[in-house]
Amino acid sequence: MILVDLESVTMSRPGRPLFTDLSLTLSTGDRLGIVGLNGCGKSTLISVMTGETEPESGVVRTGRGVRIAALTQRPVLPSGTVLAAVEGGAENAWEAAAVLDHLGMSELADADTGRLSGGQAKRVALARTLVADSDLLILDEPTNHLDIDAIAWLEERLAAYRGGLVLVTHDRHVLDRVTTKVLELDRGRGYLHDGGYGAYLEGRAEREEKASSDESTRRVLARKELAWLRRGAPARTRKPKARIESATAIVEGRAEPAARQGIPDLHLGTPRLGDKVVELHDVAYAHPDAEPLFDHVELLLDNRERLGIVGPNGVGKSTLLDLAAGRLDPSRGRVVTGPTVSLGYYDQVGATLDPNQRVRDALVGGHRQPDWRDAALLESFWFDTDAQFAPIGLLSGGERRRLQLLLVLAAKPNVLLLDEPTNDLDLDTLRVLEEFLDDWPGALVVVSHDRAFLERTVTDVWVMDGHAPPGRRPGGYATWEDERRANRQKGRAVAGPAPATSASKRAAPTSPRRDRPPAGGPTGADGAPARSASTLRHLMKDTDKELTRLTRQRNRVEEELAEKANTADHTELRALGDRLAELTAAVDRAEEQWLALAEEAEAAKG
Incomplete structure (x- = not known):
């Protein structure tokens, strides 16, 4: 399905163009990275895609019923608590809290959005965007203000996203792993590269090498043209004057420089540093x-x-x-x-x-x-x-x-x-x-x-x-x-493999009361031994992973059921329906377990 189609779009800012006559089509499953120099128009292009900004020329078409979720550089959050702001775009309450936890914002779930720092607000806006029900996900520098573990989790989340994805990022690992196409904006032009970050670098290097080769050939031809013109008889000198001037300009001119020339030698004049720093x-x-x-x-x-x-x-x-x-x-x-x-x-x-x-x-x-x-x-x-x-x-x-x-x-x-x-x-x-x-x-x-x-x-x-x-x-x-x-692998080895179970038992998450410490320690309100905050965080993350796995399985069965609705026999359809009901119940149980753990963690904080 076509999500967004840009045809001959142009945008500029005072003194220079940002991009000119840019055409681009995004469909379901496309994973596009946008790169370019600061100020080249990446954020402006995102604004045009979302319909927030009208292009100076050209046409932007959005597919019928397409739902777009976008993270901008300066997001605006609704008033109220952090959790409420994220839940406002979520289908499931558990998912909003889980994503906030992965982004390191669970402790501020009850904080007022108006009192957040810029980095905290960006993380909340990212969570709100990720949980929104969308066909096209557009993220402008989502890794800013995230720590390394949160970025690794975001990579996994984006890799599993099934809609269209547009990503502006400076993180080369994320760009190379998540994207399948890269749009490079360079001095008013757009260049599309098939592949991730590595393909973009190769394509750019080939373009610059070709430009250098073309410039060398152009100069050789211009010198020959100039020599021929100058050898002409005096009676002909007035007629080719413009051609002589044009050829001279080519010979004396320079090719367009590379986008980056490099930092000059700022090392000179750096004061000597002694042994004590x-x-x-x-x-x-x-x-x-x-x-x-x-x-x-x-x-x-x-x-x-x-x-x-x-x-x-x-x-x-x-x-x-x-x-x-x-x-x-x-x-x-x-x-x-x-x-x-x-x-x-x-x-x-x-x-x-x-x-x-x-x-x-x-x-x-x-x-x-x-x-x-x-x-x-x-x-x-x-x-x-x-x-x-x-x-x-x-x-x-x-x-x-x-x-x-x-x-x-x-x-x-x-x-x-x-x-x-x-x-x-x-x-x-x-x-x-x-x-x-x-x-x-x-x-x-x-x-x-x-x-x-x-x-x-x-x-x-x-x-x-x-x-x-x-x-x-x-x-x-x-x-x-x-x-x-x-260390993580060692920890999994010490814990031992999960016992073999039937498919139905494997789909159901474990009881919220597992991993309780032995009797005699601190107890919760229900009389059961209380668990530490770190244990609860680990259990919440494990349950979140289980939820993600079960939800993917359920979605695949739903798709298979829709595809075979008019072609499969009744026995196969009944089996698929039973499997869907089983997975839906497992998802519900996992959601309930996550919420129970979240309530226990909140009580432990109090």
Whole structure:
């Protein structure tokens, strides 16, 4: 079924086109990723697809009865509690609570949506979008503000989605696993690549190589044309004058540059960093009237440090960076900074930018007139001449983040702290930043949920999981992930395989009372031994997985029953009907179990 059809659509912004004469058809089962530079029009294209924005020219057609669920960059939530906001788009109450739990928002289920931070609101909006009954799912940067485990869960969820999917993301793992087509927006044009992230890179490289080859051939032909014209008799010189000028322009001109030219050598002039960098000794931190986020932290940074900080949301990763940067004082312990340290901090908010200030003036801070060196630096960060003179208020969110990154690097720090640097930056900027960090002579500490970025930039990780004391794991992200995977497999092996059961018993989830601790411990309101919050969370997640499995089975049987309604014999139809009833009852039981566990978890919190 055709979901959305775009025909010859054009959109622009002051000074340049975003995309011109773009045609695209999305059908059920299509899984499209959209990539391109910050400010190229990705979010604008999504707005056109959803009907929120009318195209300047062209036509957008939506299939009859097609239900679209969309996550925008700046979502607006209804007033009320978080859970109510998500349940408003859900068919089942259990699913709303389960998705919030996977996205790390279960503890704020009763919070007022008007009091959420920007990142929390984005996660709630993502949950609301995921549970909505939809034929086309459109997600703009859904991995922003998610931790690594939540992103892995989102991958699974999107892989199982049966409708059409449109995804704007900087996460290369998600893009490569989930999408089957990639639309690249590049300077007003659209290029469609069949395949995931790898296919997009191959297609783009081939296009740029062909452009270089075509330019070389064009110049050879132009030189021959120019030589022939100039050899002509004097009586002919006036007639081919325009052709001579055209050929001269080709020979002296240049091909369109690649979309990215790379960060210039900002390493020159970076102050030397001594042996003492930043040291945290027996550091603890707690917010007022709250339990400590972490305690007894001993962390010494080397002058060639490449450290990634990983862990779920809310465990204090950004707080640890703030302590290292001197923005916060520890509740206990001390932070020592070396005398040669020149620190640069690219945080999640970024430097405050005056929307009325021109881009080029922001680089020099208004202390002097920009010169040719400043212009060259801005161009290398892909702010062309027009963009340099544009007010910052006209920049897209991603372009502002790119400018903030430029301001941090241009200050030539020798200790660089990056807090979620991949949020809102395009893929090209991330690749070039990774290349810059390869040869950078200073110390780097990065908080990130982006697995590809961690794999390419850090050699050790500092793990903050909220349970064990924070500590260093040598070997980088991949080694830590392998260790976690092995531990999960070991845990499953210790638990042992599930006993063999009949199909009907296998479909029914286990009793909500299993895994109770032995008698003699704390008890719940019903007199049964109380279970810990962590045990309940695990049981809720297991039940959620069982629900997902049963729901998929039920949906397949429903489809098979619909397909064979007019072709199968009565015996086969009766068997399918019995199987559907069995699975529907199993789904109902699983929903009831999940709700019972959720109520028990809520009571345990109280």
